[in-house]
Amino acid sequence: MSGVRILVGTRKGAFILASDGARKKWEVAGPHFAGWEIYHMKGSPADPNRLYASQTSGWFGQLIQRSNDAGKTWEPVDNKFVYDGDAGTHQWYDGTPHPWEFKRVWHLEPSLNDPDTVYAGVEDAALFRTTDGGKRWVELKGLREHGSGPRWQPGAGGMCLHSIIVDPNDPERIFIAISAAGAFRTDDGGKSWKPINKGLYSKYIPDPTAEVGHCVHHIAMNPRRPGVLFMQKHWDVMRSDNAGDSWEKISGNLPTDFGFVIDIHAHEPETVYVVPIKSDSEHFPLDGKLRVYRSRSGGHEWEELAKGLPEKNCYVNVLRDAMAVDQLDECGVYFGTTGGQVYASADAGNTWMPIVRDLPGVLSVEVQTVS
Amino acid sequence: MIRVVLPPHLRTLARVLDEVQLEIAGAVTQRSVLDALEAQYPMLQGTIRDHVTRQRRPFLRFFACQEDLSHEQPDVPLPEAVATGEEPLLIIGAIAGG
Numbered sequence: 001m002s003g004v005r006i007l008v009g010t011r012k013g014a015f016i017l018a019s020d021g022a023r024k025k026w027e028v029a030g031p032h033f034a035g036w037e038i039y040h041m042k043g044s045p046a047d048p049n050r051l052y053a054s055q056t057s058g059w060f061g062q063l064i065q066r067s068n069d070a071g072k073t074w075e076p077v078d079n080k081f082v083y084d085g086d087a088g089t090h091q092w093y094d095g096t097p098h099p100w101e102f103k104r105v106w107h108l109e110p111s112l113n114d115p116d117t118v119y120a121g122v123e124d125a126a127l128f129r130t131t132d133g134g135k136r137w138v139e140l141k142g143l144r145e146h147g148s149g150p151r152w153q154p155g156a157g158g159m160c161l162h163s164i165i166v167d168p169n170d171p172e173r174i175f176i177a178i179s180a181a182g183a184f185r186t187d188d189g190g191k192s193w194k195p196i197n198k199g200l201y202s203k204y205i206p207d208p209t210a211e212v213g214h215c216v217h218h219i220a221m222n223p224r225r226p227g228v229l230f231m232q233k234h235w236d237v238m239r240s241d242n243a244g245d246s247w248e249k250i251s252g253n254l255p256t257d258f259g260f261v262i263d264i265h266a267h268e269p270e271t272v273y274v275v276p277i278k279s280d281s282e283h284f285p286l287d288g289k290l291r292v293y294r295s296r297s298g299g300h301e302w303e304e305l306a307k308g309l310p311e312k313n314c315y316v317n318v319l320r321d322a323m324a325v326d327q328l329d330e331c332g333v334y335f336g337t338t339g340g341q342v343y344a345s346a347d348a349g350n351t352w353m354p355i356v357r358d359l360p361g362v363l364s365v366e367v368q369t370v371s
Numbered sequence: 372m373i374r375v376v377l378p379p380h381l382r383t384l385a386r387v388l389d390e391v392q393l394e395i396a397g398a399v400t401q402r403s404v405l406d407a408l409e410a411q412y413p414m415l416q417g418t419i420r421d422h423v424t425r426q427r428r429p430f431l432r433f434f435a436c437q438e439d440l441s442h443e444q445p446d447v448p449l450p451e452a453v454a455t456g457e458e459p460l461l462i463i464g465a466i467a468g469g
Contacts (some may be wrong), residue, residue, distance in 0.1 A: 076414040
């Protein structure tokens with residue numbers, strides 16, 4: 001019987017939540033790496049027992065952990081992320097030049113068909129890759145050397161490369177997003193990159209339609225339809241039907257279009273999920289009510305999903321990598337909060353239940369659908 | 372035999388329960404101790420010193436013999452009591468909350 005494993009990265013360790021296909025009873029394993037920040041944890045689509053985790057600490061720096069047995073045991077692999085050549089400068093918060101400095105790995109994206117190949121998105125923004133299971137990380141420096149790097153700037157969370165999407169039809173095509181630079185695409189396996197931010201409008205930068213400088217919070221793609229991307233920007237929910245060449249605003253009737261997460265139903269590529277957050281100065285849900293919003297029409301028209309979610313006094317946030325979907329016939333949707341709750345819906349968002357309520361603040365949620 | 376006490380998280384990472392003991396050939400300095408430590412426990416590379424600059428991470432301190440040696444140059448000999456194994460070198464995580 002098929003089931004799901006939810007890989008949860010938190011501020012104080014990693015947890016693995018497992019259930020059968022009914023998704024009603026859950027086993028909670030962890031904390032792994034207790035006391036460390038786990039920014040992200042993800043499994044290889046080619047070998048579900050192969051997991052990678054980004055383990056980080058203000059005291060001890062960055063570690064990368066690898067498991068070959070679905071998270072039962074782990075081994076540290078190479079943690080040396082060194083920019084290739086003179087890293088140069090980006091903009092600091094006040095617009096002055098600031099040296100590029102490695103801080104942490106925000107996102108690990110295993111290859112779709114090789115468990116030993118993984119992409120790593122790091123802060124300060126750059127893309128690294130290993131092709132030997134983590135023994136060595138090499139920067140794909142074409143992104144940082146695109147030419148616009150000196151105009152990139154950090155968002156409040158740092159200048160992080162947080163989204164990595166590999167096109168399932170064309171492994172040479174990769175989408176990434178950086179806060180606050182915007183989205184980029186390579187069509188040659190990472191050698192060269194182009195900004196894909198046409199149509200974005202960001203009033204907090206001097207030129208609201210600039211080529212780069214946009215605070216993109218997250219991008220998502222349904223692998224069944226690789227040309228269509230959805231984006232939660234700082235403000236604005238956007239979509240692109242041409243692989244990012246241009247974007248259209250689809251916020252529609254959302255009560256607020258500020259937020260961090262965005263994801264897509266596994267089998268319905270026009271069904272999109274967001275969690276509206278009140279504003280960029282108040283990072284919590286409107287009126288203390290935690291809500292997921294779902295569009296079944298690819299945007300513009302959104303419905304509130306409330307059943308099972310807190311009705312009052314809820315002032316948590318849902319961070320950019322903290323929502324995921326499973327691949328079961330009735331698509332499951334999952335998200336984690338800064339208050340340590342992980343919510344699950346086994347019916348595409350119609351109803352929700354907390355799997356756990358009291359974990360450390362959740363940084364990331366990924367799902368593996370296992371047989 | 373040089374004795375080194377690691378902070379709890381690094382003990383977990385290195386899979387040691389207590390202080391570690393190192394053989395050092397030549398002068399006993401911060402650099403030679405850390406080189407030997409990282410050679411014996413490669414998983415600690417990058418966690419005490421930055422990979423590139425080889426500088427001590429800012430939230431870590433080096434104490435021994437009731438002295439703060441954090442700001443000593445890496446090739447300055449450590450106290451005789453550390454070199455003889457009478458006293459350990461303490462690697463301490465800063466009290467920084469969280």
